[in-house]
Amino acid sequence: MSAPERIPPRGVTTTDPASAELLARGGLTVRGRIRDASNAALYCTVTHEGREAACVYKPVAGERPLWDFPDGNLARREVAAYEVSEATGWGLVPPTVLRDGPYGEGMCQLWIEVAPEAELLALVDGEEPEPGWKAIGFAEVGEGRTALLVHADDERLRRLAVLDAVINNADRKGGHLLPTADGRLYGIDHGVTFNTENKLRTLLWGWAGEPLTGEALDVLKGLRAALEPSGTLTGTLSALVTRDEVDATRARVEALLESGKHPEPSGEWPAIPWPPV
Secondary structure (H helix, E strand, O other): OEOOOOOOOEOOOOOOOOHHHHHHHOEEEEEEEOOOOOOOOEEEEEEEOOEEEEEEEEEHHHOOOOOOOOOOOHHHHHHHHHHHHHHHOOOOOOOEEEEEEOOEEEEEEEOOOOOOOOOOEEEEOOOOOOOOEEEEEEEEEEOOEEEEEEEEOOHHHHHHHHHHHHHOOOOEOHHHEEEOOOOOEEEOOOOOOOOOOOOOOEOOOOOOOOEOOHHHHHHHHHHHHHOOOOOHHHHHHHOOOOHHHHHHHHHHHHHHHHHOEOOOOOOOOOOOOOOOO
16 A cells, blocks of 8 residues: 555644644544555554644554664654754754554654755766765766766755764665755654764765854754753653663764864765665
8 A cells, every 4th residue: 555645734834833742642544655665654644633734654563673773663763863853953853753553652753745846966977066066975877987976065954964963873865855845954764863883874975074063063062961961852862762872972962062073984884875865
């Protein structure tokens, strides 16, 4: 069963504080399955007190075990990524909650309609990107030909690159970038995050080694305070990921503040996820 025609939200937006309440308390109805997802991902509608929205429900029961993420589950990591995003004030992850559903506990996330005309990634000829673009690396495009993979030099992507460094995102692919018609950008699929080992794999390497913006430094300082042992974000994350993973998140924030720069690939494993899109 595949996802049917998308259902536009009624009476709810991504910036509405009540969105999380709708997702958490609303009646969840499965409408179809998202077939290209690596784990069970169900397209649903959620309704509560006259409000309705489309959403994605990923039950824990449908997750495939990962040897390098042995603790907890993907659903809780997705919710943890949303909580960190909210703590930054950037709102880069759609409203996401942990709840019970037709197939047991899982994460429930507001469905985002994408603006297909938005161009964030491209393959170009030449060895240097054009103005307004940042180089990622070279990619084989067939018949022995290579092209330069680039991403937009976009402040929204740059903020997302900082968030990914904080949550240690091991799978930032092009298909996980959702630009909307109102100019916002969301990142999705954060199940492989918060590992205690450095596993950052992303397409957003264009700023690697460059100084962090003043805005990013201010946000990181706020995260550092929220991640103090008695901080609000520490309490929230402790219910979703392990204590060691919370400590590692705090350490990554400290490392970013100390260096003042965007991280660079470690060289210990492929820095770009595969497939990249």
